[in-house]
Amino acid sequence: MVSKEQILQWLQAFATEIAQNKEYLTELDAAIGDADHGINMDRGFKKVISQLPTFADQDIGSILKAVSMTLISSIGGASGPLYGTWFLRASADVTGKQELTEQDLQRLLQFGLNGVLQRGKAQLGDKTMVDVLSPSVLAFEQAVGEGRDIVAALQQAVIAAEQGMKDTTPMLAKKGRASYLGERSIGHQDPGATSAYLMLKCLLTVVQA
Incomplete structure (x- = not known):
């Protein structure tokens, strides 16, 4: 099971991870984007953490929905709508829940992806x-x-996530600002893929602690 407390710890851990990697994410984005991914993500998750006390006593679904609304209103570029949508859709299937089973978390991740x-x-x-x-x-x-179990499943997910992140380096970008660069986008790791990996890595770190 993943408890509500662990979900709150995950959000805090992810915010900290983003803050620590703000310059790195922005460097990645400078190569193929607007050079603002780290800055935008840091601003959004600082806002999430500042507002956390106002919704921390709610159920998991409501917490994730509140995160979504905060991100959409405070992150610019493509990151706000995409991460906002991820958290909004992830919240949809866990409304009212105080803890998550393996199946709950599987649906949460799938809904977010969808x-x-x-x-x-x-x-x-x-x-x-x-x-x-x-x-x-x-x-x-x-x-x-x-x-x-959840820990073992998350370990497998994070291994796949890390490989997926690394696999973006030789790819030709076909979406977003990076796609304007054409062939010049090859050879650079995608910043959005990198922050998504950090999000999943932080979830594993909290759950297996």
Whole structure:
């Protein structure tokens, strides 16, 4: 089970991770984007953490929905709508819950991915956060299907996420600002894929603690 307290710890851990990697994410984005991914994500998650006390006593679904609204209103560029949509769709299936089973978390991750796919219209291989979210969902689902517990399933998901992130480097960008660069986008790791990996890595860190 993943408790509500662990979800709150995850949000805090992710905000801290983003703050620590703000310059790195912005450097990645400078190569193929607007050079603002780290700055935008840091601003958004600082706002989330500042508002956390106002919704921390609610159920998991309501917490994730509040995170979504905060991100959409405070992050510019593509990151706000995409991460906002991820958290909004992820919240949809866990309304009223105080803890999550393996199946709950599997649906949460799948719903979040579905939201990003619909919002961003990106496919696997387009050099976006989808290249991290999609294989991680599949790995988690396979692990749960094999009877693994949440920690083991998340470990598999994070391994897949890290590989997905690294795999964006040789890709040609087909979505967003990076796609304008054409061939010049090849050889650079995608910043959105990187922050998505950090999000999943932080979830694993909290759950296995």
